[in-house]
Amino acid sequence: MKNPYRRHWTLDPEVTFLNHGSYGACPARIQLRQQELRQELETEPVRFMGHRTSLLDRSRERLARFVGAPMEDLAFVPNATHGVNAAIASQRWKPGDEIVVTDHEYNACRNALDFHAERWGATVVVVELPFPLTDPQKIVHAMMAKVTARTVFCLVDHITSPTALVLPVEDIIPAMQAKGVRVLVDGAHAPGQIPLQVQKLGADYYTGNLHKWTCAPKGSAFLYVRPELQADIHPVTISHGYNAATDNRSRFLQEFDWTGTFDPTAWGSIADVIDFMDALVDGGWNAIMQRNHDLTLSMRTMLAERWGTELPAPDSMIGTMASVFIPDAAVKTVEKRGTSVYAELHDQWGIQIPAIPLPNDLGTVVRFSTHIYNTESEYLRLAEAVESLV
Ligand SMILES: Cc1ncc(COP(=O)(O)O)c(C=O)c1O
Structure with a gap:
């Protein structure tokens, strides 16, 4: 049929x-929407860029309802790799600290972890996940078995790349946090694939792609940061937002919203794609x-x-x-x-x-x-x- x-x-x-x-x-409809925005941008670039915040906040407000997190806690990033890098690069580790990751981790994000861990003299501890498996709790046990008094950070995928497993992050996050371990969830595949309540999950950081399962234009992703940690996070590129006045808007949003001249039309189309898909099917x-x-x-x-x-x-x-x-x-x-x-x-x-x-x-x-x-x-x-x- x-x-x-x-x-x-x-x-x-x-x-x-x-x-x-x-x-x-x-x-196609969203490709067209992005093209319309691009034409608007190229008609009056200075005016368009001057008003970009309201375009981004329109998308952010819709995204917040879609992924279950307050809009103030959601920054746009071009992709999950960027989100993971920003969260990791903002950590201050010390020699001897341990960082837990699984052997199903996506190579690019594992590289970011190895790179920064090496700079601080921290150790990356790789957990071999049981696979094939019948009980998801075995994953929680395998990960927690690698946590020691020196463990400070955990990077875990919500949905793994090679094996396509939805990991029990709702159990991993509180178990790690109870041991004083900060958790970064790489949800590159989650938004639009599985129902998501990011704030309820309670991770310290959560990044998700929108150009995958939400079907947004390429270059659309978000990074959620728990409010208490926003003072210490920065995008991988430092720009005007770093010393901007924060009377009306948090430094967190200002830094991530502008990392130098770029094309914001993919982010500007996010509300449209969420609504388009929502209306497509009963x-x-x-x-x-x-x-x-x-x-x-x-x-x-x-x-x-x-x-x-x-x-x-x-x-x-x-x-x-x-x-x-x-x-x-x-x-x-x-x-x-x-x-x-x-x-x-x-x-x-x-x-x-x-x-x-x-x-x-x-x-x-x-x-x-x-x-x-x-x-x-x-x-x-x-x-x-x-x-x-x-
Ligand atoms: C688990 C995981 N993390 C990160 C990424 C990277 O996504 P992007 O290239 O959009 O940053 C992928 C891509 O498939 C992935 O599967």
């Missing part, structure tokens, strides 16, 4: 696009996330059954993206052909999906995404494509 929503995206009709997770995809965002979640669960079961592979995690740890092991025989076939699983699926079948060899000889997974424009027939095509390699 034809998907009624696909026409709103400009995705190549020749491609079976099962990789929303990497960079998102922005609907039941709005909740219905979108539920539909995508249900399709993800049924398709991951179908794929694992057809390929005869084990499901690596319980349904309760899945959002709208899932990693499924492919048969070893398929990996061997592509090795013999001198190609890769990714190239085979892309070049021979027109399927856009990441194929990720996991460490410790665990095997190779394909990580599929489900957004509102995806249809069951696309996953059946993926099933057939992998079977053709066995």
Whole structure:
């Protein structure tokens, strides 16, 4: 059956696009909205930039309701990597301090942690997560087992990148904080994939991408900072906001709102994309996330059954993206052909999906995404494509 929503995206009709997770995809209407804003900007650049705060606050107010956090505590950043970097670069560690991170951490953010830890003489302690697993509490236990009297900071993903696991951050955050550990949650994949109440989660810092699952233009993300910590946080680029008067607006917002001349039209389109998506489907965002979640669960079961592979995690740890092991025989076939699983699926079948060899000889997974424009027939095509390699 034809998907009624696909026409709103400009995705190549020749491609079976099962990789929303990497960079998102922005609907045509929102591309147009951003273009309108760009035209306004280029018509009178000085006036546009002079009024940018009201444009950004319009988006911030809508975002605050979408992610469940006060608008004063939400700064815009271009991406989650930036958000993670700002939070980490604002820490003052000392030699011997320990920082906890998992072995499923996204490479770019792990690099930021290693870079800053080394400068302070702090130690990065890597927790090996149990995987495959059946009980998410085992993750909490594995992480807490690495906390010592020297642990000061924890970076944890809300949804992991290679394995697409929704981690139990609602348990990890209070357990870490009870030990005096500050927690930075990297929610790069969370907004628009799973219902989010950022303030209630209680993390010290939470960053999330909007250009992924919320479908905003590229360069849209936010950083939430607990009010008590805002005095000590700065963007990675110091600009005018650092010494601006704070009578009407916090230094936190002023610093992040302006890090030098840039194009604010992606951030200016955030309210529009949240509203556009909300109006697209009966039941709005909740219905979108539920539909995508249900399709993800049924398709991951179908794929694992057809390929005869084990499901690596319980349904309760899945959002709208899932990693499924492919048969070893398929990996061997592509090795013999001198190609890769990714190239085979892309070049021979027109399927856009990441194929990720996991460490410790665990095997190779394909990580599929489900957004509102995806249809069951696309996953059946993926099933057939992998079977053709066995
Ligand atoms: C867990 C995680 N963190 C951070 C990022 C980086 O996102 P961006 O490139 O938008 O900064 C990703 C990207 O996929 C991710 O999966």
